[in-house]
Amino acid sequence: MAKDVKPRVKVPKTAAVGDAVTLKTLISHKMESGQRKDKEGNLIPRSIINRFTCDFNGENVIDVTMEPAISTNPYFEFEAVVPEAGEFKFTWYDDDGSVYETAKSIKVG
Amino acid sequence: MKLTRRDAIALGAGAVVVAALPVHAMAPGDEQIAAFTGGADIAEGGVTLNAPEIAENGNTVPIEVSADGAAEIMVLALGNPTPPVATFKFGPLSASRSASTRIRLAQTQDILAVAKMEDGSFAKATATVKVTIGGCGG
Numbered sequence: 001m002a003k004d005v006k007p008r009v010k011v012p013k014t015a016a017v018g019d020a021v022t023l024k025t026l027i028s029h030k031m032e033s034g035q036r037k038d039k040e041g042n043l044i045p046r047s048i049i050n051r052f053t054c055d056f057n058g059e060n061v062i063d064v065t066m067e068p069a070i071s072t073n074p075y076f077e078f079e080a081v082v083p084e085a086g087e088f089k090f091t092w093y094d095d096d097g098s099v100y101e102t103a104k105s106i107k108v109g
Numbered sequence: 110m111k112l113t114r115r116d117a118i119a120l121g122a123g124a125v126v127v128a129a130l131p132v133h134a135m136a137p138g139d140e141q142i143a144a145f146t147g148g149a150d151i152a153e154g155g156v157t158l159n160a161p162e163i164a165e166n167g168n169t170v171p172i173e174v175s176a177d178g179a180a181e182i183m184v185l186a187l188g189n190p191t192p193p194v195a196t197f198k199f200g201p202l203s204a205s206r207s208a209s210t211r212i213r214l215a216q217t218q219d220i221l222a223v224a225k226m227e228d229g230s231f232a233k234a235t236a237t238v239k240v241t242i243g244g245c246g247g
Contacts, residue, residue: 020204033213035190060200062208069186069194071169071211071244078197079204 005029009090011104015082023054023061024077027092027100033068049074049100051093057086082106138185138192138221145183145196145223146231155232156182157207158222162237167214167244175207176224176232182206183225188218213244 010024027049034046048068054061061080080088085108092100142151159173174182174197184194197208206224214220217240223233 055200056202059202060198061202062200063198064208064210065196065198067193067195068191069189069213071213075209075211077209079207081202081204083202 005092005094005098005100007090007092007100007102009088009102009104011088011106014107014109017083017108019082020079021082021106022077022079023088024075025052025054025090026073026075028073029092029094031068031070031072031074035068047095049092049094052076053091054078054080055089055091056080056082057084061088082108084108137187141183141185141193142221142223145181145225149229149231151223151231151233153233155226156222156224156234158184158220158234158236159209160220160236160238163239163241164214165241167216167240167242169211169244170214170238170240171209171211172220172236173207173209174222174224174234175205176222176226177206178226178228179206179224180227181225182208183223184212185221185223186212186214186218187221189213189215194220214238214240215243216240 005028007027012021015021029049032044032047036044038044046068050066052064062078087103087105089103156176164170176182181196181198183196185192186194194212199206220236220238223231225231
């Protein structure tokens, strides 16, 4: 289940203090909706990432509750304020209990 | 127990009534909206929902929601087997209250975005997307 899951994020290297930066995230995941059937007509059980969060130095930027209607390889784009140099932490929570994490640091100046 | 023809007809009629009830009681998405707003009034406007007019592939339809001063935005696809799509909660370090993602749409339908503002009021926006190939497999 938790195989081949590779998070990718795009964060600018530097920003001015108080600036808004655009963050883009993509994670490879099949996001099985639980609606599809296999060749024998059996329902394929749901297996999705159900939550995504982004924090900067411990403060929350965005917290997304995800449902099966989110496409395969979930993509999110949003904006964050950068009050100081630090690290963005991105976390995805899988239905099967797995947690995928990645972090990117940003400098100010 | 022996099932007579009369019993079978009575059972069938009962099943039809039961099946029809939820459809009449609630439009798709009403339940989620009620849970989200707690029954509060929802104003039109103040929310932007960007979605393509025509989506050739329902498996991945790009959408963008934004609402100034929103604390949370919930997105519903009213024609999907399960209407909820996602709920975005914006934290203290969120810059513009906007987010984009890609969603699945089973058929041509309306998408609804409901925003909960920081002052506790609610606003909504809808967009109709024509879907050429549905995105729920099957």
